Amino acid sequence: MSILLGDKEYFPGIGQIAYEGPDSDNPLAFRFYDETKIIAGKTMKDYFKFGMAYWHTLVGNGGDPFGEATHLYEWNQAQDAVQRAKDKADAAFEFATKMNLPYFCFHDVDVVDYDNNVAEFERRLRAWTEYARQKMDASGVKLLWGTANLFSNRRYMNGGSTNPDFAVLAHGGAQVKGALDATIALGGENYVFWGGREGYMSLLNTNMKREVEHLARFLHTAKDYARKNGFKGTFFIEPKPCEPTKHQYDYDSATVIGFLRQYDLLNDFKLNIEVNHATLAGHTFQHELQVAADAGMLGSIDANRGDYQNGWDTDQFPTNVAELTEAMLVILEAGGLQGGGVNFDAKRRRNSTDNADLFYAHIGGMDTFARALIAADAILTKSDYKKLREERYASFDSGKGKEFEEGKLTLEDLRDLAAASGEPAVRSGKQEYFENIINRYA
Ligand code: XUL
Numbered sequence: 001m002s003i004l005l006g007d008k009e010y011f012p013g014i015g016q017i018a019y020e021g022p023d024s025d026n027p028l029a030f031r032f033y034d035e036t037k038i039i040a041g042k043t044m045k046d047y048f049k050f051g052m053a054y055w056h057t058l059v060g061n062g063g064d065p066f067g068e069a070t071h072l073y074e075w076n077q078a079q080d081a082v083q084r085a086k087d088k089a090d091a092a093f094e095f096a097t098k099m100n101l102p103y104f105c106f107h108d109v110d111v112v113d114y115d116n117n118v119a120e121f122e123r124r125l126r127a128w129t130e131y132a133r134q135k136m137d138a139s140g141v142k143l144l145w146g147t148a149n150l151f152s153n154r155r156y157m158n159g160g161s162t163n164p165d166f167a168v169l170a171h172g173g174a175q176v177k178g179a180l181d182a183t184i185a186l187g188g189e190n191y192v193f194w195g196g197r198e199g200y201m202s203l204l205n206t207n208m209k210r211e212v213e214h215l216a217r218f219l220h221t222a223k224d225y226a227r228k229n230g231f232k233g234t235f236f237i238e239p240k241p242c243e244p245t246k247h248q249y250d251y252d253s254a255t256v257i258g259f260l261r262q263y264d265l266l267n268d269f270k271l272n273i274e275v276n277h278a279t280l281a282g283h284t285f286q287h288e289l290q291v292a293a294d295a296g297m298l299g300s301i302d303a304n305r306g307d308y309q310n311g312w313d314t315d316q317f318p319t320n321v322a323e324l325t326e327a328m329l330v331i332l333e334a335g336g337l338q339g340g341g342v343n344f345d346a347k348r349r350r351n352s353t354d355n356a357d358l359f360y361a362h363i364g365g366m367d368t369f370a371r372a373l374i375a376a377d378a379i380l381t382k383s384d385y386k387k388l389r390e391e392r393y394a395s396f397d398s399g400k401g402k403e404f405e406e407g408k409l410t411l412e413d414l415r416d417l418a419a420a421s422g423e424p425a426v427r428s429g430k431q432e433y434f435e436n437i438i439n440r441y442a
């Protein structure tokens with residue numbers, strides 16, 4: 001058997017997923033994601049850079065706070081930790097290859113089991129890295145980003161880099177070093193920091209200023225190490241307002257951009273925006289994308305969706321074409337993602353227990369993105385969407401409005417203009433008209 005499949009086939013009965021077009025009745029085929037189709041000057045493959053999330057796809061077991069695992073994996077059974085990591089890698093690259101996913105993303109603890117021994121963890125990670133390198137070379141699957149998990153182990157219950165105990169922060173440093181070493185060795189294009197426990201549960205026992213300064217110092221320390229060791233990619237911060245921590249310091253795009261500016265990290269860091277994190281912050285996904293894009297910081301996205309009826313991070317696969325079309329409008333107008341791609345930080349449901357469900361989930365997500373990209377491109381190139389939006393601001397294109405934008409008018413000037421021109425005419429915002437444009441193409 002080829003190196004793609006290792007010694008064992010983990011997803012038997014499922015072959016290569018391919019593009020068959022919108023009329024196909026095959027549930028294990030793409031109807032819209034045609035990796036060779038060119039939209040906005042790029043192939044869909046290059047436009048999206050779709051990624052498999054190692055944690056959901058190979059590790060997530062369907063367990064929830066009320067119930068045990070429902071997804072029982074064959075690749076978790078070897079006694080030896082390195083062998084377990086290799087078996088899991090076999091399954092990972094078999095899945096990514098069959099699914100036609102050009103990239104993957106990982107946390108350190110997804111790829112190897114981590115107990116409390118730093119040196120043993122590093123040994124396992126090095127063994128996995130060497131094995132993954134061979135798999136990547138054989139399959140062509142590349143690393144979109146790596147990261148370290150500073151939130152699951154009990155030592156991080158009070159935070160990772162924002163922990164009040166320096167010994168815990170140092171341990172977090174060891175994990176980030178290991179994850180960076182692996183990312184660099186695998187030619188990872190980016191590196192992510194998601195601060196799941198970088199925040200507080202109660203302000204009563206928290207020195208917020210000191211914790212935020214530690215977070216910044218930690219990011220500088222990690223960045224300096226990576227640059228010194230040849231990492232040329234981009235670092236991403238992934239904003240999320242809460243869960244598991246009550247208040248997370250990386251609350252949303254605007255908060256993170258302010259933080260990066262304050263602590264002199266703007267040159268090395270951009271944002272990785274996740275759909276469900278945006279909605280938890282009380283924003284739409286497209287709002288978060290626009291804030292990042294306007295600051296030149298739109299790096300990457302974690303694709304998923306929440307549930308309209310509850311308020312936590314359900315990490316479901318994206319299925320809503322109209323919603324995603326609005327997001328793709330922002331991404332297209334921003335000129336695409338800067339260095340990143342579309343990582344499926346999404347999991348099948350607890351009761352989706354067939355191997356095929358994992359494939360249906362990713363097929364659905366990729367097809368939804370493909371449809372949204374086609375629709376958004378049509379809106380931008382065929383409809384009057386852009387023209388109508390520009391016209392709303394036409395009064396700033398010339399005359400006094402232009403002078404205002406250029407900083408040439410005083411407050412007294414504004415007063416005199418208002419007094420001279422009288423009550424402004426009523427001008428419609430045409431929201432329903434704009435919404436109809438989305439539905440016409442989505
Ligand atoms: C958690 C989350 C993480 C990050 C990586 O909500 O999104 O999986 O993407 O640590």
Ligand code: CO
Pocket residue numbers: 194238274302345
């Ligand atoms: Co995420």
